[in-house]
Amino acid sequence: MIKSAVLIANGKVSKTDYVKKIIDSNDYFISIDAKSENLKELGVQPNLILGDLDSAAIDDLDSKIEVVELSDQNKTDLEKSLDYCKENSIKKVVILGSTGLREDHSMANVLxxxxxxxxxxxELITSFYRIIFVRENTKINAHNEPVSIISLSSDNKITTRGLKYDLNNEKLKSFSHGISNEVNGDSFTVKAESTIVVFIGIK
Structure with missing residues (x-):
């Protein structure tokens, strides 16, 4: 049973060292576009293609690639892909190419x-950050990297340890309050009462 997957979308993918590490350390790839340029750029042949695909795109595929058509027009390709992962017990998902081209799509995909x-x-990877979503007490490995924390709730109490400006069971005073922090060493911990979005710089 597949427990983790890399989902490749149609936005911008930068071939950073971190992205190369993601590609090299995973062996199951899902694409939401049969003709994605990102697949070629990354040198990846997907194990599975999801989405509302036209017959010409399907005919051009390697016969070894599994194709699952998802035609629900009330959901985005990302939503349909995450639904597929949930329904097939894929617990860990790294998303490449979900940001970087259209700001409305980028923000919507993070939400x-x-x-x-x-x-x-x-874990959602952009050109500059890896983005994770935290609630329970979580240790995050990051060596002296920039960190930003955004809470989706103004009443959320957050605690961090290992950042230059730690929070101690505090609410963020504004959306900008948690921006441009730094990791003091090789890791930090964070917990919150409800989900927070954590941006960690990558190289």
Missing amino acids: IASTYSDILQI
């Missing part, structure tokens, strides 16, 4: 991912 974070362990 969509946050709504699935109680069910799936999601």
Whole structure:
């Protein structure tokens, strides 16, 4: 049974060292577009293609690639893909290419991912950050990297340890309050009463 997957969307993917590490350390890849340029750029052949696919795109595929058509027009491709992961007990999902082209899509995709974070362990990779969604006490490995924390609730109490400016069971005073922090060493811990979005710089 597949427990983890890399989901490749159609946004911008930068071939950073971190992205290369993700590709090298995983062996199950899901694409939401049969003709994705990101697949070619990353040198990845997907194990599975999801989405509302036209017949021409399907005909061009390697016969070894599994294709699952998802035609629900009331949900985005990312939502349908995360639903598939949830329904097939794929617990850990790394998402590449969900940001970087359209700001509305980028923001929506981060918010969509946050709504699935109680069910799936999601890491969303951009050109500059890895984005994770935290509630329970969580240790995060990051060596002297920039960190930003955004709470989706103004009443959320947050505690951190290992950051330059730690929070001690505090509410963020504004959306900008948790921006541009730093990791003091090789890791930090964070917990919150409800889901927070944590941005960790990558190289």
